[in-house]
Amino acid sequence: MSLVVAKFGGTSVADYEAMHRCAKIIMDNPQTRVVVVSASSGVTNLLVELTQATINDERRLSLLKQIAQVQYTILDALGRPQQLCATIDALLSRISQLSEALVLDRSKQIMDELLSLGEQCSSQMFAAVLRELGEQATSFDVRQVMRTDSHFGKAEPQVDEISALAQTHLAPLLAEQRIVTQGFMGADEAGATTTLGRGGSDYSAALLAEALNADSVEIWTDVAGIYTTDPRLAPNATPIPEISFNEAAEMATFGAKVLHPATILPAVRQKIQVFVGSSKAPEQGGTWIRHQIEQAPVYRAVAVRRDQTLLNLHSLQMLHAQGFLAETFATLAKHKISVDLITTSEVNVAITLDKTGSDSSGHGLLSEALMQELSQHCRVRVEDKLALVAIIGNRIATTPGVCRRVFEVLETHNVRMICQGASPHNLCVLVSESEAAQVVHALHQNLFEG
Ligand code: ADP
Ligand code: ASP
Ligand code: MG
Secondary structure (H helix, E strand, O other), X not given: OOOEEEEEOHHHHOOHHHHHHHHXXXXXXXXXXXXXXXXXXXXXXXXXXXXXXXXXXXXXXXHHHHHHXXXXXXXXXXXXXXXHHHHHHXXXXXXXXXXXXXHHOOOHHHHHHHHHHHHHXXXXXXXXXXXXXXXXXXXXXXXXOOEEOOOOOOOOEOHHHHHHHXXXXXXXXXXXXXXXXXXXXXXXXXXXXXXOOOOOHHHHHHHHXXXXXXXXXXXXXXXXXXXXXXXXXXXXXXXXXEXXXXXXXXHHHOOOOOOOOOOHHHHHHHOOEEEEEEOOOHHHOEEEEEOOOXXXXXXXXXEEEEEEEEEEEEOHHHOOOOOHHHHHHHHHHHOOOOEEEEEEOOOEEEXXXXXXXXXXXXXXXXXXXXXHHHHOOOEEEEEEEEEEEEEEEOOHHHOOOHHHHHHHHHOOOOOOEEEEOOOOOEEEEEEEHXXXXXXXXXXXXXXXXX
């Protein structure tokens, strides 16, 4: 029998009514055996705030209260079943305990366990909603199968181990029931809880689909598919019915929040098709991401990624010398920084760093140790409050006239950096964050609304 893994994001499991709508989507398809859920909308943000060193006791208690309130509103709608209430109470106490522990020990391991508790709560309740509707459904602790390394805050999934563990512990359960499990979290070899980085539930769903040889992954969210740009930025954005793996991967990488950037990797490896749709309006259909698609237009979408940092490295060593870039990249790699875009001149290298590379608790990328190490072999200047706007499409680098159309829109804006040519699928410009929305809107108008 073919298998579908369905993931429901924060707004889709925000409250009882939203969970009820998602349960109907699941029940409409007998092939949906694995359900991956995010924390209810807003809960991870509250947990992240609990990890901050700056909060006082009063704020801590207020955050705990807000988190409990989200859970209790759902429990109320479910009629407060005793066993479920006890389970949720235990999880809420754990949140409180861990937030207290962080006051003394700001350990990333504790933070990860704390951050994972939103998903632990929502998965228990979602399974209960399915059971209330007469389905055989059990909540499953994803830590049994989602093996990662121990890089707390942004753990790396261990694909082969996940496959072996899922085949042993998860696959045999699917014949009898639907399994509801947690996105975003996993466990390292020692069993310590880890997280995959913000927005990581999409990635979890794709990894489980790969491990279970699923036929498709469904990402149910609050928009009816992938649009030509974020519909919040351009009201005339339209949904894209079908898109290739390459284009979708570029969109996710360049900030289309609708998909976590790593989601496409497992799907590509196993050629698993991905569907993106709205859990509020499933009848509207959505976007299919596939290996083979019928149309590959030059302009597909505009994406924006905020909160970008530009590192400008200056060194006379670079002049007619070898090895400077190798040395710089080795230092960045050592500090687990992935370089995003790069431009070079005779004695300067400009590199952008991406916040999606930062960890679940939102800690910055540029540690003091890294800055010191870089400063040993070059002068470093850091600029922030920048946004990267990407035009995504096909044959961008080989189609005459693309630059003209893009630059006529940018005429009145200061472009800090341009990257084009490495990929046939994108052209990127770095602009001030304050101008980003305007740039996206104007580009969308010029490329898609004319
Ligand atoms: P979830 O909680 O379901 O994972 P997210 O908030 O992470 O949902 O992602 C959905 C949001 O992504 C949408 O509400 C939309 O504002 C944003 N988004 C950004 N770019 C796009 C795009 N190109 N198409 C659709 N949505 C986009
Ligand atoms: N709950 C996590 C977050 O808000 C993961 C996710 O929703 O994908 O980042
Ligand atoms: Mg998301």
